Amino acid sequence: MSFFWHLTVSAALGATALRYEEVFSRLLQQKPNCTLGDLNTEEMATTDIFMRSYHGDLEWLDHSVPSITESMQCRLGVLRDVLVIVPEDDVPAFNEKLDAIWSREQFPAQLRQRWPVIPSKVKVGDGYQEQMLDKLHADLYSDAEHFVYLDTDTVLVRDMTREQLFDDAGKPYLCHRNATKCGWACEMWMQEHVKFMLGEGEMLDHEFMCLGEAFPRYLYAHLRVAVVEKKGVEWLSFTSNARAGGASP
Template sequence: MAPAIDIFVRTYFRDFRWLSLSLLSILKFVEGYRRIVIVMPESSYQRLRGGEIPASARTAIFRCDEYADDYIGQQIGKLNADLFTDARFIVHLDSDCIFQTPCPLPTTMIDEGLPVIRVLEHSRRPQDDGWRRCISDFYGERLPFDVLVPPPFIYGRDLYARLRDHCRSRHRVTLDDWALSRRLDNMSEFGLLAAHAWFFHRREYRWNAADGETAWPCRAYWSRSPEATSLQSKLALHLGYPCR
């Protein structure tokens, strides 16, 4: 039996329409996953009205802690994704990430049994960029590439606990507290996870250059864009979703 793959989405009430579109794009284009794990704060859960999640979607909904700043809060949720699923592999997707073309996860995100971490060897993002500096602040050294590529991202479930343990050992605080001490522009949950895989568990992953990608199946939108409503209407039409 193939190891289970769960898709993990940490969301909140302001992104519910994006979430609906993202889930519809998964239903239309994605294969090879077990279920979609949706995590949100209690206050957002109370705002669910039932129509946000397509009835045919294989989902499990969980509530998580509230944070004064949910931008950091959602990153903390993703750093603890293994606490919400027992899947061998966890695929991360934000609410405003929409699949455009078919994406069979077992062949797109896994290579010979190893999860694939895509990297940019020639990134436009400088080394002193806050998201890249987050890695050197945490580990004391830089990555030789940029790991912030178009989503989704995939990691083995063991990586999360290993990262949390490393934070306690190196920084003497929990990973949650370390993240809460950061500014919005210099905290990257996916940077920390990928860097931990590179520095300590490199052979457990495939490392593929993404610089030349021209037809990646998923696109990330900016949920707070001034053009969000217009974009959502166009995407809804493309996905066969009634505009609301």
């Protein structure tokens, strides 16, 4: 499978969500199990988290935000910003929710600035397709050198480290497996959502829900060209209209 299609479908799927609410609620009541670093002297990373969400997922921020923010405190220089991309009408609600979490958890104010809530640049009327298109245009939201996709309901049970994202040569780890090994949910997503937007192809036989893959910035522009070459003018028109304020597949 080509690297291009790997990123295409990985962006369409996002990262695996961990939904054990009661267990994680207890975990998040504990203090960070680390010696907190000095944010004022942190050597800033060039890797951003890309979190595409909407108002229906607001409640999950109570669990995901503390775990990710604590990781940022415990492992300096791994993650720079968490880009929270939502429909324009949802921006105020997400800012209010994040402010409430910061007040409750007493996280440093400078970390709140690293959780910008950004209005989505695409509009097609279908939330699933808007999410996938935004992820395929992640480089238009930030100047980060790498992007890590995390869902709103993703809770980190351990701190994210650079060694989890990159090998010794600085190249990001990437993974995929046959969709049949993932079970009904993965196959359903590929057939009912990814196929509907991208059409038939080898990528439908694989799933890419691997937590913590850092996709390099340079890949996105090449990816968009490759998709246009494969899908043609119809795809180019669809994505152009989506970014202009409205389109339909």
